[in-house]
Amino acid sequence: MLAEDYGEVSNDAGATIYLQGAGVYGVSASKGTALNAGDIYLDGFVPTLDDENNITDKTYWTPPKLYVTSAAMVAGTTDSGYGDATATNTGTINVNNAGFGMMALNGGTAINQGVINLTADAGVEGTDPNQLVGMAALNGGTVVNDTTGKINIYADYGKPFLTDGNSLIVNYGTVCFGDDCQDSDEYNPTNSDVSIPYTDGATIADAGTSTTLGNKAIVTGDVNNAGVVGGESITVLDSGTLTNNDSGVINSNTTVSGNLVNDGVINGTLTQNGGDIVNNGTIDSRSLTTNGVLTNGTDGTMTSGAKVTGANSAIINDGTFYLGSATDAKNASMLEINDFAQFFNTGTLILDNNKNAIHLNSNNGTLYNTGTMELTATSNKGAINYWGAGAAFINDGTVNATTAALAYAGGGAGNAPDKHAFFWNQSNGVINYDADNGRAVDFSAYNNYVAVNDGTMNISGNNAYGMYGGKNAQLVNNNTINLGTEGTTDTGMVAMALDKNATADAVIENNGTINIYANNSYAFSVAGAGHVVNNGTVVIADGVTGSGIIKQGDSVNVEGTNGNNGNSDEAHYAGYTLPGTPVEPGSNTTSGSAAGDTSGASNNLNGYVVGTSADGSAGKLKVSNASMDGVGINTGFTAGTADTTVSFDNVVEGSNLTDASAIQSTSVVWNAQGSQDSDGNVDVTMTKNAYADVATDGSVSDVAQALDAGYTNNELYTSLNVGTTAELNSALKQVSGAQATTVFREARVLSNRFTMLADAAPQIKDGLAFNVVAKGDPRAELGNDTQYDMLALRQTLDLTASQNLTLEYGIARLDGDGSKTAGDNGLTGGYSQFFGLKHSMAFDEGLAWNNSLRYDVHNLDSSRSVAYGDVNKIADSDMRQQYLEFRSEGAKTFTMMSDTLKVTPYAGVKFRHTMEGGYKERSAGDFNLSMNSGNETAVDSIVGLKLDYAGKDGWSATATLEGGPNLSYSKSQRTASLQGAAGQSFGVDDGQKGGGINGLATIGVKYSSNDTALHLDAYQWKEDGISDKGFMLNVKKTFR
Incomplete structure (x- = not known):
């Protein structure tokens, strides 16, 4: 298991990992987090297997480099500057015969808060001093045996810690050699490789005293030094701040990742890997900054030059900065500015010897002077020496120079x-x-x-x-x-x-x-x-x-x-x-x-767009004294080529043209890189970005990757050259079909409409009921101006005195105007049929058991709209949807109010399965989708209550209130392909999900007298987030 790109891997409590052999690693991270709360077993011996894969022998393999030793957990990497990882063990690590329990490499920290056991098989003896180790710190890594950490050594040749001298070991925990257990206070002084931690409030050396560090020191909190410190090195961690008081002298080499304030003297080598260093005293050694900011304050003196490297690195000199002296070895105290680093001089910079110089090395290092520079001698021809790759010396202060050259690019520059x-x-x-x-x-x-x-x-x-x-x-x-x-x-x-x-x-x-x-x-x-x-x-x-x-x-x-x-x-x-x-x-x-x-004065080109054409040509503008800031270039050329890198020469011609790099593509899908040729004219190179890199909506990742893989120059692809990321997200959603949901939802609504129509059908005779609704009736309307004619027939047969069987059939014919929303689909026509079978069995005391089976089939014609940018396409298709439902419920009816009111509570379960056929679109060219079939299955709980009131004076009422949670829901993954991206397919998620509460509520009130009739009906239905509701009031008055 390996975490990269700031991911996380874990072996959870109760889980076990077994590792056997050479060069094997367990739960690890090079850039991210690795956690072990379970058990890891590692045997670093190489096994010999028989024909049945049984281990017949095991031998030790000597690793060519320590860092390839098998390890249960690893943090960091061997690649300098890349690692940024933490590995933490709160479980148990068992290492047998050979291997490391935990290993930290460059940029990595391994922390043991659990148990590490080191064992050996009977008769096995160590052949390598580093064969069996609890925690190993290599290549600049850090290992920490925390306060709860314990390392048990049961093998004679096992040892708790290992370091290569450039790494850190911190021990707050317990080390046991068999039954002899030692806490950190007892063990640490016995191992010079273990660093001594200095925490909040600690002092390394008091004023007037001297301390020689026998172990490496690490600073983890606010720590002071007022005396003289020498011996082993000091490391200031990210969490630490070391203040060297004005009486303090640090002769130890010091590495800083946190903060250092120096009011005294630092003679040891000073290395900065991060954080901030402020010098108000004297730094009498050459400092090395690879990350962070070093400030030499107004009262500070730095005597021996510096090296600053990296885009996140800077040195600020507000005081006095010397580049060594005439007694130096050559280049011992030079100033080097590398790899996008910056040196700011606001104070005084002095170069007065022929052993050192200023070097602006590769990759855009910058020296910026607003103070004073005194340059009277140099080890090279120039006091400031350029070594190519965009270096810059910028002066807005005073430079006094008497060297052979002040600024020089020669030699091997x-x-x-x-x-x-x-x-x-x-x-x-x-x-x-x-x-x-x-x-x-x-x-x-x-x-x-x-x-x-x-x-x-x-x-x-x-x-x-x-x-x-x-x-x-x-x-x-x-x-x-x-x-x-x-x-x-x-x-x-x-x-x-x-x-x-x-x-x-x-x-x-x-x-x-x-x-x-x-x-x-x-x-x-x-x-x-x-x-x-x-x-x-x-x-x-x-x-x-x-x-x-x-x-x-x-x-x-x-x-x-x-x-x-x-x-x-x-x-x-x-x-x-x-x-x-x-x-x-x-x-x-x-x-x-x-x-x-x-x-x-300059000409304003803001808003000017360089036009490009399918034949590869581009518009040209002739102008002088103009900045390219605000100039754009369009993507018309993409209609004529499938190349992902295309160049245009001399799109702007003239003299004194500036800011060529400011030219922007009008499309977020393409990157424009402007440059100037030897004549000063502006050229532009257009490079396509991957759709997957530009899109920010995770739901379009699949279609973006498919389009990247099939890139060509047809209408589909050229249409995607939109201006913003939001537009691209919208376009990809539309072309993928993920937003085409209305047809599916309307079919579900139509099935419920048939149920209501059949339930409301008046009986004609002998158990036969009939109902119809026609286009023009408000009850026959769906979304997108879709209307339908629907017929419902119901025949009820009495099987016995307590049982009946009901047969249902319905048919609907639909007409619609298609999609009304970009990306969505809509019905244009088709027909649906409905088949139902119900069985009801009555028992004593009002009890009943009701079962029903339902099958609906929809043959639907539809259109899908694709509209973004200059695109306005209508894709037609026909599809088939089938719906199968089984419902079983138990009910009990209570009679009240002299038989005028019946109350029926009921409960049950409903099983439903929907199958949606695949389809192929037509009439939209490259935008036509081919979609495979899909299905969904759900189980719902049903709890409901029915009221039936037959009152006096012509009044009656019915009501139903039903609801229940979705107990189970599953849906198949649908895939699709686009005609314009041949050979590429992608997953489609329409967002339809189960869960939640499904429900139905209806109410009906009727009143009739000799010359007046009133009907009021209302309903609301919801299932899997699909809902439908309606209200109707009919009043009939007869005048005589």
């Missing part, structure tokens, strides 16, 4: 993805860069790197560059770049440059101001291909000589409003989407900028 990697100096950002032959930004080696300056860049140093790019780099200045300062002696600077490897889609775009204060310096330089655009201003200060707009002179064309060679039209070639401005954890909002929008 590789190409960034289509969404680019970014250097973004925001509007409040100031870059002060000073290095001879240096480059503030060097994006020359690989594709898809973007540098954008919306703030101020001050560049100094002989032959220094502001932005330097190659390949298809996008270099954009929207604010100010200063080359030198007034009176500088530095020369040979360039604000924005493309090297000889630049391709035709590389861009230099100046929309701001470039001030040149240095001799022999230039705003632009292009050694290869690419566009140079100057829509802004280049100012060469008075007294400067040898400087100009572009280093290569007029041989390189400069476009834009202030270009060369006569160019004066505004131009924009840069195409990118800036990342959102990061927000410190605690807020779920992000702010973003419209990237590449330098026009000061």
